[in-house]
Amino acid sequence: MKTVVHEIAPDLFRLSLYFGKADLQFNHFLFLDEEPLLYHAGLRSFFPLVRKGVAEVMDPARLRWIGFSHFEADECGALNEWLETAPGALPVCGVIAAAINISDHADRRPRVLADGEVLTTGRRRFRLLETPQVPHGWDASLLFEETGKILLCSDLFLHQGNVEAVFDGDLLERARETHRRFEGGPLHGAFPATPLAPPTLERLAGLDPKGLALMHGSYYTGDCRTALQGLAGALGLTP
Ligand SMILES: [Fe+2]
Ligand SMILES: [Fe+2]
Numbered sequence: 001m002k003t004v005v006h007e008i009a010p011d012l013f014r015l016s017l018y019f020g021k022a023d024l025q026f027n028h029f030l031f032l033d034e035e036p037l038l039y040h041a042g043l044r045s046f047f048p049l050v051r052k053g054v055a056e057v058m059d060p061a062r063l064r065w066i067g068f069s070h071f072e073a074d075e076c077g078a079l080n081e082w083l084e085t086a087p088g089a090l091p092v093c094g095v096i097a098a099a100i101n102i103s104d105h106a107d108r109r110p111r112v113l114a115d116g117e118v119l120t121t122g123r124r125r126f127r128l129l130e131t132p133q134v135p136h137g138w139d140a141s142l143l144f145e146e147t148g149k150i151l152l153c154s155d156l157f158l159h160q161g162n163v164e165a166v167f168d169g170d171l172l173e174r175a176r177e178t179h180r181r182f183e184g185g186p187l188h189g190a191f192p193a194t195p196l197a198p199p200t201l202e203r204l205a206g207l208d209p210k211g212l213a214l215m216h217g218s219y220y221t222g223d224c225r226t227a228l229q230g231l232a233g234a235l236g237l238t239p
Contacts, residue, residue: 001046003053006165008219009148009211015053017046018162025162026074029152029213030057031145034122035064037092038082039143039152040075040215047078051085063089065111065121069154070137071101074215080107092119094130094141101139115141123147134200135191144207151209151224155190156231159217167218171227172234174217179235197237205229 091110113128135155159174205228
């Protein structure tokens with residue numbers, strides 16, 4: 001396995017590993033700025049590979065922020081490895097994540113953002129949105145990079161395949177197709193239908209993103225608002 005690095009927008013790099021056994025990509029997003037931010041620390045077992053990918057772009061020791069959505073190995077398994085690599089780096093997360101997991105788990109205390117609070121990294125602004133149970137997990141949050149209007153959307157729109165880095169086609173169909181394949185298997189139920197899903201997705205659509213940075217699948221540059229509005233219906237997330 002190797003990390004495939006694409007500059008998907010100016011100073012935004014997608015670091016992708018394809019795990020054939022699950023027919024799934026694992027993507028990490030590196031934003032260059034005065035204070036560089038990596039979104040998705042990634043699996044601990046992938047750390048040497050992702051680190052190599054970061055090193056193609058910048059000195060990994062200069063990372064300043066490590067962001068992620070929820071407490072799960074592919075989101076933040078390698079968090080402490082990054083904190084060791086980059087002495088000036090801190091985790092950045094929401095209030096619930098900090099309270100129930102990260103303040104204890106991480107080797108350095110996180111920068112905690114309240115719902116709607118902004119982290120400025122230079123010319124970029126990252127707004128945190130608490131999104132409990134979306135995509136899953138009580139502690140879930142997402143970051144919205146306001147300068148480029150990019151939503152870091154974690155597992156939302158998850159789709160299988162060793163797909164292209166950037167895509168503007170039918171994202172909902174891809175997500176629906178993978179969801180169908182998961183039915184009846186161990187991954188069925190990965191995205192819970194709770195009363196929180198429809199209003200949360202509607203709130204995300206209201207941001208009117210220009211890009212959706214998916215952990216699993218292509219970076220999406222199509223009609224993001226419509227895709228977000230259609231996701232609850234496509235995956236049956238309306239309770
Ligand atoms: Fe997840
Ligand atoms: Fe994931």
